[in-house]
Amino acid sequence: MADRRALAQGGARAIGALVGVGIAVAVIAGATLLPLPDFAIGAPSQTVHPVPADQQRVCPGPVLALAADAGQASRPSAIGNASSVYGTDGPDVQTRNLTPDASAAAPDQAPLALTAATPRGATKPPLFGGAQIQNVVSPDLSGLAAASCAEASADSWLVAGATTLGQTSLVLLSNPTSVDATVNLDIFTETGRVSAPGATGIVVPAGAQKVVPLAGLAPSATAPVVHVSTSGGEVVATMQQSFEQGIEPRGAELAGPTGAPSRVQTISGVTIASLAAITAAQSSESVSVEFPTVRLFVPGTQDAQVTIGAVGESGTAAGDSYAQTVKAGNVAEIPLDHLKDGNFTVTVRSSVPVVAAVRTSVIGSKTRDFAWFVSSPPLTGDQLVAIPVGPKTLVHFANAEDKDVKVKLQPESGSPIALTVPAEGGANAGVTAGRYTVTGAEGLVVSVSFAGDGQASSYAVSPAGPLAAPIEVYPH
Numbered sequence: 001m002a003d004r005r006a007l008a009q010g011g012a013r014a015i016g017a018l019v020g021v022g023i024a025v026a027v028i029a030g031a032t033l034l035p036l037p038d039f040a041i042g043a044p045s046q047t048v049h050p051v052p053a054d055q056q057r058v059c060p061g062p063v064l065a066l067a068a069d070a071g072q073a074s075r076p077s078a079i080g081n082a083s084s085v086y087g088t089d090g091p092d093v094q095t096r097n098l099t100p101d102a103s104a105a106a107p108d109q110a111p112l113a114l115t116a117a118t119p120r121g122a123t124k125p126p127l128f129g130g131a132q133i134q135n136v137v138s139p140d141l142s143g144l145a146a147a148s149c150a151e152a153s154a155d156s157w158l159v160a161g162a163t164t165l166g167q168t169s170l171v172l173l174s175n176p177t178s179v180d181a182t183v184n185l186d187i188f189t190e191t192g193r194v195s196a197p198g199a200t201g202i203v204v205p206a207g208a209q210k211v212v213p214l215a216g217l218a219p220s221a222t223a224p225v226v227h228v229s230t231s232g233g234e235v236v237a238t239m240q241q242s243f244e245q246g247i248e249p250r251g252a253e254l255a256g257p258t259g260a261p262s263r264v265q266t267i268s269g270v271t272i273a274s275l276a277a278i279t280a281a282q283s284s285e286s287v288s289v290e291f292p293t294v295r296l297f298v299p300g301t302q303d304a305q306v307t308i309g310a311v312g313e314s315g316t317a318a319g320d321s322y323a324q325t326v327k328a329g330n331v332a333e334i335p336l337d338h339l340k341d342g343n344f345t346v347t348v349r350s351s352v353p354v355v356a357a358v359r360t361s362v363i364g365s366k367t368r369d370f371a372w373f374v375s376s377p378p379l380t381g382d383q384l385v386a387i388p389v390g391p392k393t394l395v396h397f398a399n400a401e402d403k404d405v406k407v408k409l410q411p412e413s414g415s416p417i418a419l420t421v422p423a424e425g426g427a428n429a430g431v432t433a434g435r436y437t438v439t440g441a442e443g444l445v446v447s448v449s450f451a452g453d454g455q456a457s458s459y460a461v462s463p464a465g466p467l468a469a470p471i472e473v474y475p476h
Helices: 002-033 275-284
Strands: 046-048 055-059 083-088 094-097 112-116 128-137 142-148 155-158 167-175 181-189 202-204 208-213 225-232 236-245 248-255 262-272 293-297 304-312 320-326 331-335 342-363 368-374 383-387 393-399 405-411 417-421 425-431 434-439 445-452 455-461 471-473
Touching: 055 083, 055 128, 083 112, 083 383, 083 434, 112 128, 128 455, 142 236, 142 368, 142 445, 155 236, 167 181, 167 202, 167 225, 202 208, 225 236, 236 368, 248 455, 262 368, 262 425, 262 445, 262 455, 275 342, 293 304, 293 320, 304 425, 320 331, 342 393, 342 425, 342 445, 342 455, 368 445, 383 393, 383 445, 393 405, 393 417, 405 425, 417 425
Parallel strands: 128 383, 142 248, 142 455, 248 368, 368 455
Antiparallel strands: 046 471, 055 112, 083 128, 094 112, 128 142, 155 225, 167 208, 167 236, 181 202, 181 225, 236 248, 262 342, 262 393, 293 331, 293 342, 304 320, 304 342, 342 368, 383 434, 393 425, 393 445, 405 417, 405 434, 445 455
């Protein structure tokens, strides 16, 4: 009996142990498989949409001439007036004249500052654009000079100008802000960096323009590049260049900033004309007439392996490609030979960041001129393009994508202009003076060119800078 009782007690204990193990397994499985309550507490936040700030643009004003008297060389004078066109798709534009550094006979010979306010309650600023043009005719200086009315910046690059015999270049610094700007000019040429004490600490008063003759800082420079940087306020930098051969004026131009240093620079709408006349002049004149040329500069310390592609826009003959090594710290110029008259998209691809622009010349029946074409960033959305009155005017589009893009230009009145920009190519549309709203061109590089008998000029169309973006606020 004792043995039976012992066996029964042992069996009961075994069964109890098994039940306990089963309960433990069930508890563990439940803790593992069943979802637990979520006790995480999210940080409280609120998205704030700032009111977009007012937009500002500056038109550089009329072409300037240095005084013939060396004692007055620092006081340039305005020649004639520039004609400007500007506007928005919202409220009217407010205008004011900046205080000119040059002697001016009338208030409208001063640089023009434009302001477009964002309507109350609007979530984005209005489309805004402006441009100016001037046909300069004087005994010492002539040419067609067009420029975009641009946004002020604390950092920009001017890839244009020359200070060799007959060449005059002026750096125009316009300050539309309410504080003085201190400007430093870092100048580079074909021989390297220029050491010029007067190039640093240049004070541009608030609401004024300062003119700096480049020859006083970098004399006898064939291919200068100027890096403009500021502290305090911001400025709009423009390079005015004019050329006089003997006693004959050979052109004038206003060149705005080119794109910031990048491994890819796209220059749309490069217009080449009268190459046969230029070739003939090269062989018959003692002073060289420049062929189309790409000016390049490598801001870093590593040499650049550069490939340049020139692709003809719709209706233009096929382009060409060029390859070269560009030494860091020195400005280089690469001729675009083997091209024909027409319109081209020039793309610079480099192993390291570079800045770039293209210069072309034109010979007419009585006059000569030259033009600078600068690179610019692609558009980020709809754009308002202002077109002043000038000779044959084209809006150019460059498409780096692998598919065609359909673009529409809507004038203030009249029928829209529809345009297909081919993949990895370019196209253009003829326009008249006025304001055009461009839609469908996101991702395209855009510029405007003017061409007449012995006349040429161009300016880039750049997207507006960021004014306001949503902010996520996390209170304490």
